[in-house]
Amino acid sequence: MNSVDTLLKTYFSRSTSELWLGELPVSSLAADFGTPLFVYDQGIVAQKLALLQHTLPPNFAISYSIKANPQRAFLQFFLSQGCGLEIASGGELYQALSAGCPPERIIFAGPGKREEELRYALENGIGEIHAESHQEITRIGAISRQLGRPARVAIRVNPSEAAQGGAMRMGGKAAPFGIDEECLESAVAKVLTEPGLIFCGLHLFTGTQILDHSVLLTQYRRGLEMARQIFQRFGQPLDTLDFGGGYGIPYFAHEQALDMAQLGQALRALFDEYKDEPALRNTHFMVEPGRFLVGEAGVYVTRISDIKISRGKKFVIVDGGMHHHLAASGNLGQTIKRNFPVAILNKLDQPTDTMVDVVGPLCTPLDGLARAIELPQPEIGDLIGVFLSGAYARTASPLGFLSHPTPPEVWLAHGQARLIRRRGTYQDYEHDLV
Numbered sequence: 001m002n003s004v005d006t007l008l009k010t011y012f013s014r015s016t017s018e019l020w021l022g023e024l025p026v027s028s029l030a031a032d033f034g035t036p037l038f039v040y041d042q043g044i045v046a047q048k049l050a051l052l053q054h055t056l057p058p059n060f061a062i063s064y065s066i067k068a069n070p071q072r073a074f075l076q077f078f079l080s081q082g083c084g085l086e087i088a089s090g091g092e093l094y095q096a097l098s099a100g101c102p103p104e105r106i107i108f109a110g111p112g113k114r115e116e117e118l119r120y121a122l123e124n125g126i127g128e129i130h131a132e133s134h135q136e137i138t139r140i141g142a143i144s145r146q147l148g149r150p151a152r153v154a155i156r157v158n159p160s161e162a163a164q165g166g167a168m169r170m171g172g173k174a175a176p177f178g179i180d181e182e183c184l185e186s187a188v189a190k191v192l193t194e195p196g197l198i199f200c201g202l203h204l205f206t207g208t209q210i211l212d213h214s215v216l217l218t219q220y221r222r223g224l225e226m227a228r229q230i231f232q233r234f235g236q237p238l239d240t241l242d243f244g245g246g247y248g249i250p251y252f253a254h255e256q257a258l259d260m261a262q263l264g265q266a267l268r269a270l271f272d273e274y275k276d277e278p279a280l281r282n283t284h285f286m287v288e289p290g291r292f293l294v295g296e297a298g299v300y301v302t303r304i305s306d307i308k309i310s311r312g313k314k315f316v317i318v319d320g321g322m323h324h325h326l327a328a329s330g331n332l333g334q335t336i337k338r339n340f341p342v343a344i345l346n347k348l349d350q351p352t353d354t355m356v357d358v359v360g361p362l363c364t365p366l367d368g369l370a371r372a373i374e375l376p377q378p379e380i381g382d383l384i385g386v387f388l389s390g391a392y393a394r395t396a397s398p399l400g401f402l403s404h405p406t407p408p409e410v411w412l413a414h415g416q417a418r419l420i421r422r423r424g425t426y427q428d429y430e431h432d433l434v
């Protein structure tokens with residue numbers, strides 16, 4: 001598991017008592033930028049990207065999935081490393097383009113793409129659109145003809161046999177994601193016959209937070225088999241085969257990290273089996289991970305503003321909460337609320353001998369950042385940090401709930417801290433009123 005101790009040893013440095021992030025003490029970051037705040041360490045992102053690149057066969061491209069964290073600093077870092085970007089909305093397309101991403105390095109997946117979003121994508125010469133229904137293929141075809149621009153279309157497949165094991169399975173069962181494998185051939189036939197469309201490949205994405213490498217392998221083998229099937233049926237080799245993202249990171253005590261050494265070895269053996277496959281002669285393989293690349297790089301730093309005891313239970317109230325970090329509160333799709341790794345960042349050397357609930361300032365019992373957790377004796381003013389806050393944290397949270405100012409974001413690189421998003425203000429909530 002990614003316990004606080006493991007995280008400290010793997011990714012962070014510290015003085016005796018205090019966490020250091022990107023070569024800076026957390027107390028100085030909190031003093032300079034205020035709390036609550038999100039801090040991201042570029043060094044950790046670079047480490048994770050290198051690990052993934054080293055694990056995948058050399059002919060794989062990586063497209064960072066923006067939904068995990070759309071902050072421009074992440075996008076620009078991945079672009080500087082030669083990655084592409086995977087988007088799932090017009091808003092994400094805007095962010096990708098304004099971060100300087102060449103349009104041909106963008107792929108667009110996601111159900112229910114609206115006409116205006118597809119038009120925006122095609123007008124900008126996007127690399128690929130991953131069609132999620134027959135209707136969508138028709139719609140892309142119509143827009144492409146109106147604009148007089150050919151569109152590269154891949155089919156996102158919902159495989160008939162589940163690749164089991166992701167914490168949130170998105171394929172292998174009835175789902176709004178992708179086209180059922182049973183209908184794959186008719187979807188490919190439709191793309192091939194629709195004027196204006198270029199059939200470019202397949203995309204499999206069956207779940208997120210996968211920690212068992214054999215689940216990924218099942219999915220990859222299935223993708224390779226589908227490529228063979230399409231070639232046999234249509235004589236069409238695939239230009240691209242996208243295996244999706246889904247690589248997990250351990251959050252909780254019962255979870256083990258994905259075994260990257262085993263995954264790498266098994267992938268090399270798998271691709272060796274298919275090396276002479278005509279369907280894959282000129283295929284570009286890709287993956288589109290989010291969480292694995294950025295999850296561990298973020299820490300959400302809050303400060304204790306009050307401590308109270310209610311009927312024998314100690315509540316530590318901090319200045320941040322569920323509105324900034326829904327996932328840590330256990331309300332982002334978790335069936336069982338478990339604590340993220342949480343620590344008092346200025347008391348790392350003190351014994352964890354006090355059982356508390358860490359809660360935020362919202363008037364709802366949902367607003368807990370850690371429940372029944374043992375921490376050192378807390379005091380008002382201490383800094384409480386939630387680790388593993390780089391992915392699906394700020395971006396997946398109800399930031400407007402109770403109208404607290406939105407939290408700033410700070411990027412750490414080469415020993416420097418840079419404010420990359422300012423703290424919100426009360427006035428922000430009024431700027432779009434009419």
Ligand SMILES: Cc1ncc(COP(=O)(O)O)c(C=O)c1O
Nearest residue numbers: 065109208209245246289290291
């Ligand atoms: C189509 C698609 N691609 C990529 C991702 C990124 O997944 P992860 O962060 O688990 O790698 C998602 C997440 O839901 C997705 O829906």
